[in-house]
Amino acid sequence: MNLTGVFVPLITPFDAEGDVALDALEALAERVLRDGASGLVALGTTGEPGSLTAAEQQAVVETVARVCQAREVTLVVGGNGGDARLSLVPPFVRPGEAGVLEYFRQLESPVPLVVYHVPYRTGQSLSAETLRKIAELPNVAGIKYAAGGIDDETMLFLSGELPDDFAVLGGDDPFIAPMLALGAHGGILASAHLETAKFVAMTDAWRTGDLTTGRRLGRELVGLSKALFAEPNPTVIKAVLHARGEIPTPGVRLPLLAAKMVEQMPVS
Template sequence: MTLTGVYVPLITPFDATGAVALTALEALAHEVLDAGASGVVALGTTAEPASLTAAEQRGVVDVIARVCRERSAPLVVGAGTVEAVQALRGRSEVVAALSVVPPFLRPGEAGIIAHFAALALAGPVPLVVYHVPYRTGQHLSADTVRRLADLAGVAGIKYAVGGIDADAIELLADPPAGFAVLGGDDAFISPLLALGAHGGILASAHLATARFVELVDAWHTGATFRARTLGHRLAAMSSAMFAEPNPTVIKAVLHAQGRIPTAAVRLPLLPAGPGSVRAALRHIDADARG
């Protein structure tokens, strides 16, 4: 199965005591699926997984997996180690593990290929490589991405290089068969779709989910005028959502909408400032007015 469409990497809401608000998380999962999202991601970076205990991580996956099971919706889970991907065994609703390129070490492209070959061999589900070089310090060329696509057990890539680079153009000019290219930079999703990307893993799609679904459909069906117009509007909204470290603004907007009990984040993140939140809400209101 090639992953296509909009996948929402769900935030982890916290209640007034600081505990994970599992009921609110369950409601969010239903809301984005109701709005047309193809699936959801649990324990992506938007979920603040490094700040969660092992028990909290299991609770988050349990809740989201139950929703996906009820809805027959695909679930992708953030998992970057052999132990983490092996822990997904037996979860039938999980279709892939989202695995970031190992950060900081910069092992070189040959090392990256060896890493994902070992991870794919150990895991019960296919991998989606998370390529985000401005966080990892490791660049992947189009040739290396093709070599990753050739590995058994690698199903796609979350492509988040901070824009549209020459490697994305080269890759999408002749994409590997059965390999999903999913945009991961929300503000640049429209041009990546125009080049032929299959969809996106988009934190901004917590808000205006149906608009992002419409954007993907517009590019895939050749409705280019609608796609360009909508893409410009959603890019402006996404930029507002990322005005401060993700997911601080998104959480503040969700709280302002009454969808989660607090806007709380855990250290080292700090809550978004009121100016950023007001600007993001203005973009949401403008989109709602069409």
């Protein structure tokens, strides 16, 4: 299983009747992989899983899995299925760092876990020491690290010793370049629905030591990422993909509302 490079957490497109547009989902998955993405994420936050029925979730996973299997790339799923399971740090209850560690120690899964650390959504911060302990768990293959920026704990975590088979994937799109500069293995990047090839080239540049290219593309792509997250994700991304003709509608489901800033976004 490869957990390096750019992973695109796919949106779930809807048709004019509000149903999941599986044909458009499959075409989008094919396109981002053609553009160089290392793998895909289904039913991540960007895919609006909380607004999908169980049958719709299954259909989404089956569709994306078919594409990944044909291309022999890694599929991470925010639930059951796939090569790895994206598993959120327990939200809302704030169990403390020891509780989070024990939760992942005992979490049963038929596939390896990619722990999703996003304290501004979960309300639970984790120290570098706890993150390293999570990395050492035998059922954990990687982490989607989205701490909202680069702070002291980020520096301590990435500068410390981690298992050779453990992957750090940046999850805050505007900060992916500095994360890669600090040693991250790649990213799970919603912004990479657009300019996929450039995100791939930037990631490859940092990982191969091409600092000039990495810095240039990092400066170029940070503005795109900030614009795409100017309204709740994935509303702006869907609006742009619709404007480009890649999905049938820009529709989202409640509690999300359609983006209002579409006219300011690049469509070509």
